[in-house]
Amino acid sequence: MKLATYSDTPDSPARIGIVADDTLIDAGFDGAMPELIARWDEVKDSLAGRSVSGAGKPLSSVHLHAPVKRPGKIWAIGLNYADHIAESKMDTPTRQIWFTKAQTSINGPYDPILLARNAPYVDYEVELVAIIGKGGKYIPADKAHEHVFGYCVGNDVTERMWQHAGPQWSLGKSFDTHAPIGPWITTADEVADPHALDISCSVNGDMRQTSNTRHLVFSIWQQIEHLSAAMTLEPGDVIFTGTPGGVGAAMEPRQFLKPGDVVRCAIQGLGSIEGTMQQEA
Numbered sequence: 001m002k003l004a005t006y007s008d009t010p011d012s013p014a015r016i017g018i019v020a021d022d023t024l025i026d027a028g029f030d031g032a033m034p035e036l037i038a039r040w041d042e043v044k045d046s047l048a049g050r051s052v053s054g055a056g057k058p059l060s061s062v063h064l065h066a067p068v069k070r071p072g073k074i075w076a077i078g079l080n081y082a083d084h085i086a087e088s089k090m091d092t093p094t095r096q097i098w099f100t101k102a103q104t105s106i107n108g109p110y111d112p113i114l115l116a117r118n119a120p121y122v123d124y125e126v127e128l129v130a131i132i133g134k135g136g137k138y139i140p141a142d143k144a145h146e147h148v149f150g151y152c153v154g155n156d157v158t159e160r161m162w163q164h165a166g167p168q169w170s171l172g173k174s175f176d177t178h179a180p181i182g183p184w185i186t187t188a189d190e191v192a193d194p195h196a197l198d199i200s201c202s203v204n205g206d207m208r209q210t211s212n213t214r215h216l217v218f219s220i221w222q223q224i225e226h227l228s229a230a231m232t233l234e235p236g237d238v239i240f241t242g243t244p245g246g247v248g249a250a251m252e253p254r255q256f257l258k259p260g261d262v263v264r265c266a267i268q269g270l271g272s273i274e275g276t277m278q279q280e281a
Contacts, residue, residue: 001044001051003150004184005033005065014065018051019184025056033068033185034236037133037149066106067152067185068131071238074101074179075227076127076156078169080217080242087250096218096226101156101240102174109182109273113157114280115259116175121160122257122277125243126201126209126265128194129154129181130220132237139228144221147233150185151194153273155201155265156240160249160256176280181238183271191269194220198268199244203261211244213267218242 002019016027016036027047029036036043078097079085085092107113115122133149156173157180163172191197194213201209218226220241227233248255257263259279266272 001047001187001190002184003027003033003036003067003187004182005067005069006062007065008062010063014069017062018047019059020051020056022059023056024059024062025050025053032070034072037131037235040133040149063108064110064183065108066181068181068236068238069106070103071106071236072234073231073237074103074106074240075238076101076173076240077218077223077242081211081215081244082217083211083215083245084243084247085217087245087247092217096223098227099169099173101170101179104176105174105179107177107180107275109153109180111177111180111275112278113180113263113275114175114177115257115277116159116280119159119162119175120256121249123158123160123248124201124203124208124257124263124265125156125158125247126199126267127154127156127240127243128197128199128213128267130194130239130241131185132233132239133188133235135232135234137228137232139224139233141219141221141225144224145188147224148188148220149235150187151191151270152181152185153183153265153267153270154179154181154240155263155273155275156243180273180275182273186270197270199266201246201263201265203257203263208248209244209246213241215244216242
């Protein structure tokens with residue numbers, strides 16, 4: 001099932017919908033996505049019935065928001081594809097490297113991405129995003145798949161000057177709008193193998209990143225095991241699982257995003273998101 005957060009206009013109240021081909025069917029659920037995820041066993045049969053009802057509206061007629069608008073936690077792993085490690089001139093990590101992104105960095109899948117004042121070195125990073133379903137702590141890797149509700153496409157937008165101004169990356173990763181995700185959540189039962197998905201990012205039609213999630217250094221299951229050793233993971237928590245090589249900061253000469261640039265991120269079977277860079281007022 002594909003679950004979206006949508007509204008009839010950008011400013012009207014957001015609701016949850018079921019995406020079926022080019023149609024959006026209201027889920028009939030009064031609550032936000034984390035609540036639906038927490039109650040999934042209770043509501044999934046009703047939603048499955050709605051998904052085949054044929055009653056809906058054109059997907060193109062609604063505004064899609066980030067499927068999880070305010071996650072409880074957003075975690076992202078660094079240096080998790082071999083080619084990105086090589087272009088970053090870093091050693092392959094022996095331990096996972098994690099940073100957080102602020103809740104206010106979450107952005108809709110097709111909304112503008114802001115270039116903040118005094119932050120001129122903004123870069124793209126396409127990533128597979130895992131959404132936590134069943135919560136838990138001390139989750140072993142061989143059970144981690146049971147705790148993933150679904151997957152979506154993400155762009156870990158990064159301001160490189162702020163990222164490298166100190167030893168902690170989180171400020172450079174947390175500017176407003178710098179975590180677009182979507183266009184919807186594809187539930188885990190519809191993703192045969194999350195470690196076998198083509199992943200790509202283009203800027204103004206120029207392909208910059210192309211890879212496959214089989215090249216992750218630390219698997220999604222290892223990531224969940226590691227994070228849950230430190231904290232309780234909860235329904236709706238968001239995990240950015242790493243970006244492949246091809247980022248603008250590693251190009252010769254370096255290529256950073258500017259107003260009007262269109263960044264498109266796509267993952268096999270999950271759809272694509274696209275944002276236009278816009279200078280902050």
